[in-house]
Amino acid sequence: MSRILLAAHDRGGANLLLQVFYKVIDKQHDVRFYKAGPASNVESKNSFDITEKKEIVDKIFNDFHPNLVITGTSKYSNFEKLFWRRAGELDIPSIALVDAWINIKDRLIKKNTKILSQPTILGVIDSSTKDQVEKESWCKSKVLVTGQPHLESIMELSKKNSRKEKNNTCEILYVSEPIKEQGLTSDFRFDQYDILDILLKNIPNDRDYKIIIKPHPNELKLNWEKHKDLISNKNNFNIVISNQDIDNLILNANLIAGFASMSLIEAAILEKSVLSIQFGNNINPNPIFKKISNIKLVKDTKMLAPMLKILLDNSYRCSVDKEFMNYFTDSNKKIFDIIANEFDIL
Known part of the structure; x- marks a missing residue:
């Protein structure tokens, strides 16, 4: 059984992770979902509303010892970035899933600074976005196409x-x-x-x-x-x-x-x-x-x-x-395959 930590500040990220939780990683894994800000209004099992503080995030890692961190991305908050930072310090892989086509770099910049904080893998919706991000020198994360699980659920x-x-x-x-x-x-x-x-x-x-x-x-x-x-x-x-x-x-x-x-x-x-x-x-x-x-x-x-x-x-x-x-068809399968193939967790 793997220990998987989810984290989101914005509603869009929380809705996306909710699909990942229930349709990709729910079975036979210990999953905990940490939320702050607007994401707190998105209901989920095994979820915890916390404040955006470094010491609180550090304590979560010390208590839970996750094997993998999966987050949303936020232009308005440093919440997810705190999880990427701590995961990196502990050599724990992290995946940040982008729920939109715009403001991708802004979502990785620490609030009120010009400092980039980057996860192990950056998941974007489609191949065009992937190609564009990879052409830009700022992105050091591995960029993979993950689709958009929430939009896939809307399609259903x-x-x-x-x-x-x-x-x-x-x-x-x-x-x-x-x-x-x-x-x-x-x-x-x-x-x-x-x-x-x-x-x-x-x-x-x-x-x-x-x-x-x-x-x-x-x-x-x-x-x-x-x-x-x-x-x-x-x-x-x-x-x-x-x-x-x-x-x-x-x-x-x-x-x-x-x-x-x-x-x-x-x-x-x-x-x-x-x-x-x-x-x-x-x-x-x-x-x-x-x-x-x-x-x-x-x-x-x-x-x-x-x-x-x-x-x-x-x-x-x-x-x-x-x-x-087609941009977000089979999103959950794409994410499942990435977790299984990149980290051998599922």
Whole structure:
């Protein structure tokens, strides 16, 4: 029996590791899952919520003596990096699984520094990403293709999903991102509040609408409460701020709108109507969007109203390219093979 330690700070990493836990390494192994930050909201067996401190991580290694460490990656935290550091000091192999196509180097840089912290193996979603990372001199980890187990589970869920039909009230889910908090407003020429304001101005006046705002874990909900008060006085929409699980919100919405969140990709896999709003932005912050036919990208405000009319029409049907789905097919098998072949653990 092997002792395998899992660790994640962000929801995306936790969802990915959850699939690895249950479908790859659960049987006949002692597995412990350590979480912090937004990942703490992802339920799992054998899980422990801890604080992001070096001494706590060191004690975990001293008590558990893992044979292998598998983590997510986080742009906003040093949590997973603490586990890579300690694993390296003890000659324990580590695998960091990247759950997205963007900001890969940023996920390995220690917060508020320029210092790179790297695991034994860096798992990326597809071969194109692998080739790109290997061309860049900064990556010293072995780069392997691991797919994306969480998106694979979403793909399985899409087979059971039934499209929500048009009714008297239409739900629009707005998935926010911390553009303002990251200081990117000048680069993109708008922030998450601007996007919503323009979206509301262009919604057709043909029925009742419920606008559900899903804040990003790295945003202050209070800021959204203040903005909601401002926009509620200017609109007749039923506007709510939700803390519900994003997957359930996506399933129940008629339209999912946002900037470049991974949640838009999840919604696309579920064959929902999806709108990425990137006004004035000449650099696509998530280039994978161009490969997904049912994510509609709007960069011109004049195109927003006609695009909304199309997406909110119940005759519109979404589909996902088979080539895109191949990126994360058999993800769990890929990870199983890597663990078995690289470390002879499973």
